[in-house]
Amino acid sequence: MMDKQCDLLLDYFNGHLTNQQKAAFESHLKDCPSCQEELKELEELTMDLPYASEPIAVPDGMKQRILSNVKDDSQIENKATFDQTDSEPGPKPPIKPKRTWFKPFMVAALTLSLVGNGAALYYINEQKDDADTGESFSVDSMKEAYTLQASEDIEAAATAMMIEQNRETNLIIQANNLPELKGDEKYQVWVLEEGKPFRAGTFVTNQDGKGGVSYTLHDMKERNYDTIAITKEPNANSQQPQGDILLSSPL
Amino acid sequence: MREQDIELFHRVQNKDEVALELLYDRYEKLLFSFSFRMTNNKFLAEEAVQDVFTKLWSKSLPYSEEKGKFSSWLLTITRNACLDLLRKKKSNDYELKERDALQEDNDPSPEETAEWKEQHEEIQHAIKELKTEQQEIINLFYFRGFTQSQIAKKCNLPLGTVKGRVRLSLQHLNKILTKKKERGIRE
Numbered sequence A: 001m002m003d004k005q006c007d008l009l010l011d012y013f014n015g016h017l018t019n020q021q022k023a024a025f026e027s028h029l030k031d032c033p034s035c036q037e038e039l040k041e042l043e044e045l046t047m048d049l050p051y052a053s054e055p056i057a058v059p060d061g062m063k064q065r066i067l068s069n070v071k072d073d074s075q076i077e078n079k080a081t082f083d084q085t086d087s088e089p090g091p092k093p094p095i096k097p098k099r100t101w102f103k104p105f106m107v108a109a110l111t112l113s114l115v116g117n118g119a120a121l122y123y124i125n126e127q128k129d130d131a132d133t134g135e136s137f138s139v140d141s142m143k144e145a146y147t148l149q150a151s152e153d154i155e156a157a158a159t160a161m162m163i164e165q166n167r168e169t170n171l172i173i174q175a176n177n178l179p180e181l182k183g184d185e186k187y188q189v190w191v192l193e194e195g196k197p198f199r200a201g202t203f204v205t206n207q208d209g210k211g212g213v214s215y216t217l218h219d220m221k222e223r224n225y226d227t228i229a230i231t232k233e234p235n236a237n238s239q240q241p242q243g244d245i246l247l248s249s250p251l
Numbered sequence B: 001m002r003e004q005d006i007e008l009f010h011r012v013q014n015k016d017e018v019a020l021e022l023l024y025d026r027y028e029k030l031l032f033s034f035s036f037r038m039t040n041n042k043f044l045a046e047e048a049v050q051d052v053f054t055k056l057w058s059k060s061l062p063y064s065e066e067k068g069k070f071s072s073w074l075l076t077i078t079r080n081a082c083l084d085l086l087r088k089k090k091s092n093d094y095e096l097k098e099r100d101a102l103q104e105d106n107d108p109s110p111e112e113t114a115e116w117k118e119q120h121e122e123i124q125h126a127i128k129e130l131k132t133e134q135q136e137i138i139n140l141f142y143f144r145g146f147t148q149s150q151i152a153k154k155c156n157l158p159l160g161t162v163k164g165r166v167r168l169s170l171q172h173l174n175k176i177l178t179k180k181k182e183r184g185i186r187e
């Protein structure tokens, strides 16, 4: 007899079930030889598929980033860039709406997370407890921090940081309260030199309207950027801003 | 002498930094390449690899040799990390078109390769022998991690037939692979 539960096998395998559905399926699995067998078969038949991946070069510096992040990662519970509906149970730090959650000395841990081909993405962790300060940055040195001003009718807030690392400047943007994106829309960061915009990172927001990106400004030394701005673009490919400036700050 | 994966794994679980690095070096490229295949995004791929090693380092994980090869187990964790990230990013249908930007990899590190390369070619060839529909369904199910109903929609199949199609495609692939291996032995 096919149980309705048996139909959930693929979604179970791919981790799409809610915690509740998952628990129900697992209890079904104990008593359903055909699901047990099919699951085992799926595992066996897919075992070699990862090797179908094309070998590609790992991004520069990945090893160092990952190893250092891994070692001091135990305190990380919350990544501002992604949504908070983690499937793993556990207490979540309370998120205060509209808090000015970035101040250098209040950042619990700033974790250099993802870098490749010149662009970097950092996560700034929500601080669990305001008293719990004093954690250090895991990146080299912070140069400047800016608070972007929202344009009229815009509720959003954003901060920008410049961090010097390996003699390059990483621009890190974290934004809050941004309106939801539709379809292919993306938020685009620009740095401007005398009114001329240059792309400086693309990001999407989570359900809470939070998002962020880090971008390596290779030519910071030669250029004279005077403004940073965020716009909403129809997709990730805008070479010139098409949307209005939502947030900006002089540099 | 090359230390066994399992030994390194236990040492990593006991917070042995040397073992962490050894294990990292051994799997960095395979996990990254696989994660990239899953996410089609370098940032997510790096984050997935980081998630895997963070788990190995800071969680007590239930691997034992009865579960099969360590590498297979590690790849399963990696796949799940990718799927989690894709779900969080909600970017199952949002691909950064990055493939063009990738460097060709002409510099394979020494250890990874012989075994991986051989398997890679074998599987690539086998996949190419499948009918396009079967290739697509394996891609959507395994690499893209689609839900059953997403697969049904994308492939224009009744929901109830998706599971059967996935199984059939995988079984077929496996048959081709087995045949290739047998031929390989005879040659």
Ligand SMILES: [Zn+2]
Residues within 6 Å of the ligand: A003, A005, A006, A028, A029, A032, A034, A035, A036
């Ligand atoms: Zn069943």
